[in-house]
Amino acid sequence: MKLPDFSKSTKIDKVGVHERISRFCKRSIKTSAKKHGLHLALSMIDLTTLEGKDTPEKVRRLCYKASHLHDSLQGLPNVAAVCVYPTLVRVAKKELEGTKINVASVATAFPSGQSTLDVKLSDTKFAVNEGADEVDMVISRGKFLAGEYNFVYDEIAAVKEACGKAHLKVILETGELDTLDNVRKASDIAIYAGADFIKTSTGKISPAATMPVTFVMLNAIKDYYKKTGIKIGMKPAGGISTAKIALQYLVMLNETLGDDWMNKDLFRFGASSLANDVLMQLQKQESGYYQSLDYFSKD
Amino acid sequence: MSKLNLNKTWNYAAATESTNHILLKEKYDLFINGEFVKSNSKKYFDTINPATDEVIAKISEANKKDIDLAVKSAKIAFRSWSKLKAKERGKYIFRIARMIQERAKEFAVIESMDGGKPIRESRDVDIPLAANHFFYYAGWADKLEYAFPNKTPKPLGVAGQIIPWNFPLLMAAWKIAPAIACGNTVVLKPAETTSLTALKLAEIIQESGLPKGVVNIVTGAGNTGAEIVNHPDIDKIAFTGSTNVGKLIQKSIAGTKKKSTLELGGKGANIIFEDAAIDQAVEGIVNAIFFNQGHVCCAGSRLFVQESIAETVIKKLKDRMSSLIIGNPLDKNTDIGAINSKEQLATINKYIKIGQEEGGEIYQSKCSISKKGNWCPPTLFLNVSQSHTIVQEEIFGPVLAIQTFRTIDEVIEKANNTPFGLSAGVWTEKGSKIFKLTQELNAGVVWANTYNKFDPTSPFGGFKESGFGREGGLHGLKAYLKFE
Numbered sequence: 001m002k003l004p005d006f007s008k009s010t011k012i013d014k015v016g017v018h019e020r021i022s023r024f025c026k027r028s029i030k031t032s033a034k035k036h037g038l039h040l041a042l043s044m045i046d047l048t049t050l051e052g053k054d055t056p057e058k059v060r061r062l063c064y065k066a067s068h069l070h071d072s073l074q075g076l077p078n079v080a081a082v083c084v085y086p087t088l089v090r091v092a093k094k095e096l097e098g099t100k101i102n103v104a105s106v107a108t109a110f111p112s113g114q115s116t117l118d119v120k121l122s123d124t125k126f127a128v129n130e131g132a133d134e135v136d137m138v139i140s141r142g143k144f145l146a147g148e149y150n151f152v153y154d155e156i157a158a159v160k161e162a163c164g165k166a167h168l169k170v171i172l173e174t175g176e177l178d179t180l181d182n183v184r185k186a187s188d189i190a191i192y193a194g195a196d197f198i199k200t201s202t203g204k205i206s207p208a209a210t211m212p213v214t215f216v217m218l219n220a221i222k223d224y225y226k227k228t229g230i231k232i233g234m235k236p237a238g239g240i241s242t243a244k245i246a247l248q249y250l251v252m253l254n255e256t257l258g259d260d261w262m263n264k265d266l267f268r269f270g271a272s273s274l275a276n277d278v279l280m281q282l283q284k285q286e287s288g289y290y291q292s293l294d295y296f297s298k299d
Numbered sequence: 300m301s302k303l304n305l306n307k308t309w310n311y312a313a314a315t316e317s318t319n320h321i322l323l324k325e326k327y328d329l330f331i332n333g334e335f336v337k338s339n340s341k342k343y344f345d346t347i348n349p350a351t352d353e354v355i356a357k358i359s360e361a362n363k364k365d366i367d368l369a370v371k372s373a374k375i376a377f378r379s380w381s382k383l384k385a386k387e388r389g390k391y392i393f394r395i396a397r398m399i400q401e402r403a404k405e406f407a408v409i410e411s412m413d414g415g416k417p418i419r420e421s422r423d424v425d426i427p428l429a430a431n432h433f434f435y436y437a438g439w440a441d442k443l444e445y446a447f448p449n450k451t452p453k454p455l456g457v458a459g460q461i462i463p464w465n466f467p468l469l470m471a472a473w474k475i476a477p478a479i480a481c482g483n484t485v486v487l488k489p490a491e492t493t494s495l496t497a498l499k500l501a502e503i504i505q506e507s508g509l510p511k512g513v514v515n516i517v518t519g520a521g522n523t524g525a526e527i528v529n530h531p532d533i534d535k536i537a538f539t540g541s542t543n544v545g546k547l548i549q550k551s552i553a554g555t556k557k558k559s560t561l562e563l564g565g566k567g568a569n570i571i572f573e574d575a576a577i578d579q580a581v582e583g584i585v586n587a588i589f590f591n592q593g594h595v596c597c598a599g600s601r602l603f604v605q606e607s608i609a610e611t612v613i614k615k616l617k618d619r620m621s622s623l624i625i626g627n628p629l630d631k632n633t634d635i636g637a638i639n640s641k642e643q644l645a646t647i648n649k650y651i652k653i654g655q656e657e658g659g660e661i662y663q664s665k666c667s668i669s670k671k672g673n674w675c676p677p678t679l680f681l682n683v684s685q686s687h688t689i690v691q692e693e694i695f696g697p698v699l700a701i702q703t704f705r706t707i708d709e710v711i712e713k714a715n716n717t718p719f720g721l722s723a724g725v726w727t728e729k730g731s732k733i734f735k736l737t738q739e740l741n742a743g744v745v746w747a748n749t750y751n752k753f754d755p756t757s758p759f760g761g762f763k764e765s766g767f768g769r770e771g772g773l774h775g776l777k778a779y780l781k782f783e
Contacts (some may be wrong), residue, residue: 011728013748016579026419028314028631036309219578222303226614229301250309255622259304 001192001228006149009188010223012180012216021211024252034247038282041246041274042069043077044264046104046235048272049084050111050203056091059084063095065299070279073286079275080264081134085110086127093131104169105132108159111173111202113138117155124162134167135159138202139186141176149189156193169197169235174213175205183213187220197233203270208238211252218256231260237270243281246274305622314631316418321408326357327494329365329518330501332372333511339364344520346494349415350628350637350672358494361517366486366526369515373457373484374532376512381454381482383510389440391509392480396433398503399426399472406468406496411628413495414467415637415673416591418629428753429472432771435755436476439776443481446773452780454482455558456534459527462497463540464490464639465594465695471497473770474537475514481779483535484513486527490540491520492640525551533557535779539596542693542719542764560768560778562596562760564693565721568714569599569750570704570736573607575726579748581615584699587724587750589623589677592638593697596765597722599750601690602701603710609703613681620664620677638673638696647675647696654680654689654698685716693719707735715741720762724750743769 029037047066049058059082066079081102082092092103105127109115124135137159143151160168170190174183190198198217201208214236221232234253240246246269253261261267276296284290326343328335343357361369380388399406403426410421443452458478462470467489478485489497501516517523521544528536528551538548539562552559569587571580587599604612628636638644655661659680668674678698683690690700704710714723723742725733733747743761746752753759758774760766768778 010578011574011576013576013579013728016576016582016748019749020579020582026423026631027311029311030314031312033310033312040309225301225303254309255306257303258306258622259308262309 003192004188006153006185006189009181009185010219012184014180014212017180017212017215021215021252024211024255025248027251029247029251035282035285037247037250038243038278038285039077040250040262041243041269042278042282043080044268045079045275046081046083046237046268046270047079047275048082048203048237048270050106054085054088056088059088059091060095061299063092065297066101067096067099069275070283070296073279073282076282080268083136083270086123086130086132089127089130089132102133103131104134104136105130106136106202108137110136110138111204113140114142117158120155121158121162124159128162128164128166132166134169135163136169136171136199138171138173139190141173144177144182144186149185152186153189153193156190156195160194167196168194169199169233170195171199171202171237172217173202173205174200175207180212180216183216184220187217191220191224191232195232197235197268199235199237199270201238201270203238209236209240209270211248214249215252215256218253222257231266233266233268234261235268235270240269240271241273241277243274243278246278303618303621305618306624311624311632313627315627316408316411316629316631318408318412318629321405321412323356323409323495326359327498327518328359329361329369330498330505330514330516331365331369332515333505335501338362344491346413346492348412349639350669352671355412356495358491358498358518361519361523361526363526365517366523366530369486369517370457370459370527370530370532372512373486373515376510377454377456377484380479380484380510380513383482385441385443385482388480388482389437391507392433392437392440392476394507395503395509396430396437398507399430399433399500402503403427403430406499408629409495409499410468411636414464414493415628415639417633417636418631419633420591425466425469428755429469432469432472432476432755436480436775440480443776443780446776447780447782450782452481453783455779455781456483457532458483458485458535458537458779459530459533460485460487460537461524461527461540462487462489464493465591465596467493468496468500470539471500473539477770477775478537478779479513481776483779486515486517486533488517488519488524488527491518494518528552535559537778538562545766560760560770561766562768562770563764563766564719565596565598565761565765566601566691566693566717566719567597567599567722567724567742568601568603568740569724570603570710570714570726571605571608571612572725572727572729572732573605574728576728576748577608577612577615580726581612581619583724583726583748583750584616585619585623588699589635589697590751592635592675594639594643594695595751597744597751599722599724600694600699601714602699603704603713604701606703606705613701616679617662617664620679623664623677625666625668625674625676635677635697638675641673643695644673644675647694647698650689650692650694650696651678651698654683654687654700657683657687657689659683659687659689659700685713691717707732711736711739718764721765722746
């Protein structure tokens with residue numbers, strides 16, 4: 001495939017993007033539509049723990065939660081994946097055996113990406129060998145902002161190769177990219193370099209995922225699909241903590257990419273506290289009453 | 300070509316705005332001299348919900364005698380209102396603005412029931428903007444001498460105001476607020492298909508304690524309007540509506556001392572350059588032509604796309620159209636509501652037919668449309684040129700004529716090649732191009748990288764057959780003042 005000139009990526013008008021977002025947020029999602037949306041959101045969650053203080057025990061608890069979200073509610077889906085550091089992949093993999101829940105591992109000197117390609121590749125290979133189904137890599141933002149798009153492209157392509165069968169999610173860390181024009185450019189680079197998913201953030205930089213940034217990335221995915229017929233996935237991560245926000249993201253997805261993307265194979269939420277809020281809303285849909293958050297397990 | 304299935308499986312459940320809190324009378328009379336009075340014609344006509352064909356209420360038809368009464372009461376009220384301390388005038392207008400805000404939800408629901416526009420628009424655009432116009436001109440009431448330094452601004456007298464059906468309350472606000480802020484008194488006639496919010500405004504005006512006769516609201520169709528235009532004691536005509544009626548009005552007041560401002564039709568050019576932010580430009584096209592079902596005088600009904608990006612833009616536009624939700628105006632998720640009246644629907648369909656007969660390539664987004672009510676799906680025409688009827692004439696519906704261009708001079712020439720001159724839109728990331736076009740386009744409003752944005756502080760009005768005089772901003776005051 002002929003590569004586009006990334007310096008000429010589609011321009012983005014920030015004011016126009018914000019206006020469109022406000023339209024998504026004004027959709028009124030009620031009753032049956034709400035229930036459907038909440039189930040969908042739950043099934044798309046990558047339950048995440050990425051802390052320096054993570055231990056095997058913590059990861060085991062998280063995995064149990066992933067497959068037993070709220071047993072008192074019938075017919076709930078599982079989350080899509082559990083996302084951990086490479087050293088904890090093996091623990092998670094063992095704990096999730098027999099479930100359909102994937103193990104995702106961050107890699108490539110997460111979260112800063114400030115390391116050599118060798119280190120990044122061996123980090124990736126280690127995670128894959130430990131059993132990771134999905135790899136979440138970070139791009140070199142410094143190089144990107146310095147205009148070295150070829151470097152960023154080559155790095156992603158190399159990591160993709162190192163992933164083998166594992167799915168590659170490319171984290172743009174949009175909180176460091178400054179403009180929506182840059183977000184679009186970085187999305188194009190990641191997609192053409194071989195990303196299976198593009199992802200907004202590490203969760204370590206503020207702001208993390210926002211709707212405008214996600215919208216720009218969805219449009220990059222749309223344009224690539226229109227050109228090649230290939231479907232790239234999207235993962236907003238960080239800052240999506242309530243069911244209401246998650247539904248707004250799903251409205252945006254529904255009206256930008258549509259049906260084919262409305263599943264966990266092509267859309268994920270990277271979030272840790274979202275699940276419980278969605279569960280609380282679902283419980284309310286069943287019973288008509290809000291329960292205290294203390295009725296939902298925190299792991 | 301890879302297809303997108305937008306907005307298909309996950310249908311948003313109906314989120315209908317309740318109408319339980321709406322207080323509507325069965326019959327509405329004329330608001331003259333601070334009271335609701337029965338018309339001398341004793342006739343009533345139906346006002347109909349264009350989405351359901353149901354009769355909502357009966358509206359009184361004013362005849363010559365009623366107009367005479369209304370103008371008389373305005374003339375008497377002018378004596379004291381024009382002499383009232385300007386600060387006091389401002390207070391009344393502020394009060395009206397606040398009362399509109401307090402009852403915003405009720406107004407929004409009635410506007411959507413009576414006119415067919417989606418509640419999202421009446422709630423977020425029409426009603427808040429109407430209140431803002433009253434707030435804005437209330438502030439000017441006691442500052443007129445500062446607005447026009449070294450001149451002595453004086454009110455004109457009795458203003459006859461005739462407004463259209465596309466933004467019923469908002470147009471009433473555009474007309475009444477500056478007129479009474481400047482010390483004039485008013486006889487206003489709303490359009491016959493959408494009189495309800497103006498009559499609700501009359502209730503607010505009554506409650507506000509505004510001196511009797513300062514604002515009179517009379518209802519009826521074209522004949523009633525003609526009685527206002529031809530009444531000898533009217534000092535000023537302010538009209539918003541079609542160019543044809545505007546021409547008639549000018550003929551009837553020729554040779555009289557009556558001043559006038561006319562805000563008439565348009566055929567706005569929306570111009571997309573290859574260096575524009577394409578996705579946002581596509582959104583802009585949608586806002587420009589499908590806002591309020593295209594019942595907008597400044598609608599971007601002629602689209603000019605630079606040839607190099609035409610194919611991309613049209614594909615994206617078709618995709619975007621497939622995600623628009625058309626239906627019940629009272630559903631909060633509705634993007635496009637009902638066509639205002641059977642007559643207007645017939646006009647739109649007539650133009651769609653002409654467009655096809657003249658060889659235009661039509662594209663309409665698929666949508667299921669209810670049997671009752673007046674509906675028209677969003678419509679595009681490709682393969683049309685400046686010589687096609689649908690490119691030349693105002694349709695006032697959700698119908699967009701698309702042409703391409705190669706150079707900036709070509710598009711300026713084509714954009715100006717129309718008897719109208721109300722509005723235009725320019726989409727480019729290059730600032731210098733924007734400045735060139737704002738200089739050279741013959742249009743009262745030129746929006747850059749946006750479309751259909753309104754604000755009380757910004758003057759609005761046209762060139763050529765789109766009318767004259769400005770409404771909004773400082774310029775809007777001038778139309779209601781004389782300088783001695």
